[in-house]
Amino acid sequence: MEGKTKKRLSESILDKFSIDFLRNQVLKNAYGNDDTVIARLDPRILLVWYLFMAIVPWFVDDLWFLLACFILVAATTVMARVAGLVLFIFALGVFSQTGYLFIVSLFFGGNASTIFPLLMLTLKVATCSLASITVFSGLDPDRLSNGLQWYGCPERLSFSISYAYRILPMLMEEFQNILLSYRLRGNPPSRETLRGKIRYLAYQVKVVMLSFYPLMLNTAKRSRTTVEALEIRGYRYAAVNKAVKKIRLSSLRAGANDMMFLAVSVFWICGAVLVSTLI
Amino acid sequence: MNIIEIENLTYSYPAAESPILNHISLEVEKGDFLAVVGNNGCGKSTFCKTLNGLIPHFIDGDFEGTVKVDGINTLESDVATLASRAGYVYQDFENQIVRPTVLDDASYACLNYAMEDYEERGRRALRMCGLEGRENDYIWQLSGGQTHLLALAGAVSLQPEILILDEPIAQLDPGHADRIYGVLKELNERYGKTIIVIEHHTEYIADYCRHVMLMRDGGIAWKLPTGEALRRVEELQECNIFPPQVTIAAHRMKREGRMTPDAPLPTTVEEGRRAFGGLRYESPEKKASESSMEAESAVSFRDVSLSYRSVKGEDYRVFDHLNLEIRKGEKIALIGSNGAGKSTMMKLMVGLLKPASGEILIGGESIRKKKTEDLSRKISLVYQNPEEMFIKDSIEADIAYAMQVRNVENYRERTEALLERFRLLPLKKRDGRLLSGGQMRRASLAIGVALNPGILLLDEPTANLDIATRKEIMRTLSDMKGITETVMIATHDMQLVCEWAERIIVLCGGRVVADGPRDEIFGNKEVIRTVGIRPPEIFSMGRALDEKALCYTVDEFLEHFKE
Amino acid sequence: MEAVRKQTASQSQKLMIFVLTMALYGLSTLFTELIPHYQVGVVEFSVEYFLFIPLTLAMLFDPMSAALGAATGELVFSEIMLGQFGGLGELEKFLTVTIGVYIAGRMVKNPRNYKMVGIAALTGTGLQLLMGTVVDIMKVQFAVEDFEAVAGLPESVFATEGFAFLNDFLFSGILFCLLPTLFLVPKLYGKIEPLLGMRPRDGKTYLGGVNAKVVIGCVIGFAAAAAAELIATSGMPLIDWEAGWAESSTALAVGLIAAAALAVIVIAAIRMKASKGQAEAK
Incomplete structure (x- = not known):
């Protein structure tokens, strides 16, 4: 199953469907979930929450606790309405790190003593990844960059995040069109036999790489205007001005929703610890 | 009061041999609406960048003279201060x-x-x-x-007190173009902003601007009130600026002695109504239209439906059971506002998009099972943005590429012939992206016809070009009528539509709302209004004089309107 | 005045390179996240790197901006945008990519010189991979007490890590870094610079080769990278300690967590009041 999906993905790298699909999924993930509860939370609180979820599970070996953490982050991931593709990558990531060991040992009739640690490890990896998915793809990009800046991340990084979200649709479209040029005018090897398939794959990888030659030049043309416009619009002036940072960050407000979110999380985790000690 | 005062400005880019701006002196009054016109490369954009301080503060180079904007000497100020005096919108x-x-x-x-x-x-x-x-x-x-x-x-x-716009409507359909100028007019009249536009579309200049400044070889030839400026037909044409069609028509009448020499040339349809008031329309004899109904089918859409995945909410349905027949040898213009589905239709035809339901036949065969690379011998698409068609490092390699990978015999000779035909021979080693707008466009056309396809699709072949280059591309397209049998052009350029197309398909919201020869489309006021088509000015002029008049070019206007 | 203006111009150029590299490399990492990794036996054929993009740009323009742009692009596009952010461990990648690309960019004096470009591309890639390998080995060394004492462990770790390094270097390095860079640099040289309003790299604009200062800077960077990665993975040896804690006193654990929760809420409430007060004061 896994292999099949992989194969299909690779075969259609150049396929309009998959590039288009990819673009759609990335856009959906980036812009499609700005009206969720998670997206409206205070980024500073979410970042603290993330730190907890990403660090603490590594130090704890209690199944109930880990399970509770996992369920919590799974719930927030659902609430953040993360795109399917991101979840797929998540699944692939967990699988490649520990999941496959888990399944293999199940297959060879591993007993509880071998499965248990693996289950724990898988839970830890999964919790950590899901927490990062919730925060980084569930949060509105601008709020995320403001939150990072509040914690003292360099201004350049928060600019990069916002700019990346702005430029991505344009870049994707341009890249797609260049690939389409190759598709319309190129002549890929036939993919009937196994050797043909390998050659076809190699051809596709080559085309993707060659596409960066026109893409580099076209993007260079664009970035000149962008940087001039940034200058006019005071980007460099703001980067060294403390007042600007203050004004920008003054839009951050922790409200009732944030408190609620925090309280529920704490309650849940506390409950889990209690249950685990009672059992 | 003058808001801009320039004295003896000379500027050259780093490592350039000669200055791009040469001894410019200029005064612009507060509240003016100024159009800057001039040949490509005469320094219009450079001039505008001196006003907001990008030159000399951000872009290096040799700068002499003084530029005062709203009382501030740009040399003694910085970009931040100047940004609040002069706003800039790029092309x-x-x-x-x-x-x-x-x-x-x-x-x-x-x-x-x-x-x-x-x-x-x-x-x-x-x-x-x-x-x-x-x-x-x-x-x-x-x-x-x-x-x-x-x-x-x-x-x-x-x-800012000053707003500078570099070719604001070059990429827009007429509906949006009107809206932009409406906003600018409001900013100018209601909020008292001084507006400077670099503009090729003289009809818009005539309708909206107060003054026109002509630039030539890095200098200012003159700055005059709009009416007077646009009447200098010959001088403008020398600089590849084309005055409004109404003005050209009157100018030619004068030359032919059909108008009194001292009457002022009209620049708008309104003025034209007075100037041409005495003319009478003689309808031409209807040529028996040769029916092409019998011709073979080139492309046919059968019940085609297609939706786009949208980022949020419901999928967006572009086509819903679309049916359309395109016959061999037709020269079709596909028109409609942005988002009507023109590009999507073309992508469907070349197989880049697959319909959700229904079938598309090319030469009677369904393309559902065909590979894109096989289709490209029969049908070819030229993108709106030629830069995305250049995938090699020289236009010669780009033109040859499709033939080379298909092992076409003597592809070298064919490439050479195409370069010759599209007047690209001296440029053949250059990278496509580094060419001028018109050259880029010609190169993309050459790439499009390289495989000798029976059907050629062109997406906005004249977008983003100045009028002179547009004319050149229109000539090229006319030349090409012989090469490719069936051609379809998606465009907003109504002059191109009127002069070139034999059949016009009007798309609106994914439906074909009108389909026929130009008289049928442009004669139908209902369609023109609902779809938001802006016919060529000379056509509107004719209609204003006589309800029945259908003239699409200045030539036809002169021929059919008699004293 | 003149000097200030010159500086502004060069800063703008650096920003341009940064933006360009970030956008392009970021986009490419979006794809590499999605291209599957092929495994044939122990040899993993992974399309890890589109590193040729920043390598090329670093050789043509300011190396530091390109290097930082590439690292930021990867962080923003594939880690943050796709939510694959791995915490502190990402810092390791950030720094090693920056160092690798920067060194490669500094090495090239004349972008038309194929030999130099090739050597620089391989050095940059190799350096980046090597640093990753060293960190990996250090990780094991840290995690296992008496690393040297366990029979055969050092050898096997060095062998597997060394093999992984060679595999990556020969496969990704040559196929995805060396060849495309060799193809792109001479092609773009003289073509892409005018688009950005810059002069092509020549004797005058060349920053000078790799010198002691560069080396020291890179060593410090690498140390930081290694430290970050080690901290990020040091959860392992602490597990024992944790387990003991969790078993011992439940009440204490609950009390601690509840107290922490209370503290967080109180602090947040105070902050909120304070910020409201500030707003009102204004």
């Missing part, structure tokens, strides 16, 4: 937008200059530019025209 405006959402981008500059009320300023700018209600949208949800308005709002938000 490639989409690259000047750097934030993901609308309000955020409109207030970005105010925030950067540490204004406490930055959000309110952004909102006000959006209101002034007619983007109210779109505050929380993402940039990619905007149409091209709206994106331009947003770039304008970003400049307006700092409340």
Whole structure:
């Protein structure tokens, strides 16, 4: 199953469907979930929450606790309405790190003593990844960059995040069109036999790489205007001005929703610890 | 009061041999609406960048003379101060937008200059530019025209006295173009802003601008009130500027002695009504239309439906059971506003998109099972943006590529022939991207016909070109009528439609709302109004004089309107 | 005045390179996240790197801007945008990519010189991979007490890590870094610079080769990278300690967590009041 999906993905790298699909999924993930509860939370609180979820599970070996953490982050991931593709990558990531060991040992009739640690490890990896998915793809990009800046991340990084979200649709479209040029005018090897398939794959990888030659030049043309416009619009002036940072960050407000979110999380985790000690 | 005072400005780019601006002196009054015209490469954009301080503060080079903007000497100031005096909107405006959402981008500059009320300023700018209600949208949800308005709002938000726009309507359909100029007019009249546009479309200059400045070889030839400026037909044409068609028509009448020599030339349809008032329309004898009904089918759409996945909510349905027949040998123009489905239709035909249901036949065969690379021998698509067609490092290699990988015999000779035919021989080793607009366009056409396809699809072949280059491309397209049997052009350029097309298909919201020869389309007021087509000015002139008149070119106008 | 203006111009150029590299490399990392990794036996054929993009740009323009742009692009596009952010461990990648690209960019004096470009591309890639390998080995060394004492462990770790390094270097390095860079640099040289309003790299604009200062800077960077990665993975040896804690006193654990929760809420409430007070004061 896994292999099949992989194969299909690779075969259609150049396929309009998959590039288009990819673009759609990335856009959906980036812009499609700005009206969720998670997206409206205070980024500073979410970042603290993330730190907890990403660090603490590594130090704890209690199944109930880990399970509770996992369920919590799974719930927030659902609430953040993360795109399917991101979840797929998540699944692939967990699988490649520990999941496959888990399944293999199940297959060879591993007993509880071998499965248990693996289950724990898988839970830890999964919790950590899901927490990062919730925060980084569930949060509105601008709020995320403001939150990072509040914690003292360099201004350049928060600019990069916002700019990346702005430029991505344009870049994707341009890249797609260049690939389409190759598709319309190129002549890929036939993919009937196994050797043909390998050659076809190699051809596709080559085309993707060659596409960066026109893409580099076209993007260079664009970035000149962008940087001039940034200058006019005071980007460099703001980067060294403390007042600007203050004004920008003054839009951050922790409200009732944030408190609620925090309280529920704490309650849940506390409950889990209690249950685990009672059992 | 003068808002701009320039004295003896000379500027050259670093490492350039001769100055691009040469001893310029100019005064612009506060509240003016000035059009800057001139040949490509005469320094128009460079001139505008001296006004907001990008030159000399951001772009290096040799700078002499003084530029005073709103009383400030640009040399003694900095870009930040000048930005609040003179706002600038680039020709490639989409690259000047750097934030993901609308309000955020409109207030970005105010925030950067540490204004406490930055959000309110952004909102006000959006209101002034007619983007109210779109505050929380993402940039990619905007149409091209709206994106331009947003770039304008970003400049307006700092409340500068001067607004400079580099070719504001080059990429827009007529509906959006009218809207941009409507907003500019309001900014000028109601808010008292001084507006400077670099503009090729003289009809818009005639309708909106107060003064025209002609630039030639890095200098200012003259600056005159619009009417007077546009009447200098010969001088403008020498610089590849084409005055409004009404003016050209009157100018030619005068030369032929059909008008009194001392009467002023009209520049707008309104003035034309008076100037041509005495003319009478003689309808031409209807040529028996040769029916092409019998010709073989080239492409046919059978019940085609297609939806786009949308980022949020429901999928967007582009076509719903579309049926259309295209016959061999037809020269078709596909028109309709942005987002009507023109590009999508073309992508369906070349197999880049697959319909959700229904069938597309090319030469009687369904393309559902065909590979894109096999289809390309029969049908070829030339993109709107030629830069995306250049995938090699020289146009010669680009033209040869499709033939080379298909092992076409003597592809070298064919490439050579195509280079010759499209007058690209001296440029053949150059990278396509580094050519001028017209050369780029010719090269993309050559790439499109390289495989000798029976059907050629062109997406906006004249977009983004100045009028002179547009004429040149139109000539090339006429030449090409012999090479390719069936041609379809998606375009907003009504002059191209009128002069070139034999059949016009009007798309609106994914439906074919009108289909026929030009008389049928342009004669139908209902269609023109609902779809928002702006016919060529000379056509409107004719209609204004006589309801029955159908003349599409200046030649036809002169022929059919008699004393 | 003149000097200030010159500086502004060069800063703008650096920003341009940064933006360009970030956008392009960021986009490419979006794809590499999605291209599957092929495994044939122990040899993993992974399309890890589109590193040729920043390598090329670093050789043509300011190396530091390109290097930082590439690292930021990867962080923003593939880690943050796709939510694959791995915490502190990402810092390791950030720094090693920056160092690798920067060194490669500094090495090239004349972009038309194929030999130099090739050597620089391989050095940059190799350096980046090597640093990753060293960190990996250090990780094991840290995690296992008496690393040297366990029979055969050092050898096997060095062998597997060394093999992984060679595999990556020969496969990704040559196919995805060396060849495309060799193809692109001479092609773009003289073509892409005018688009950005810059002069092509020549004797005058060349920053000078790799010198002691560069080396020291890179060593410090690498140390930081290694430290970050080690901290990020040091959860392992602490597990024992944790387990003991969790078993011992439940009440204490609950009390601690509840107290922490209370503290967080109180602090947040105070902050909120304070910020409201500030707003009102204004």
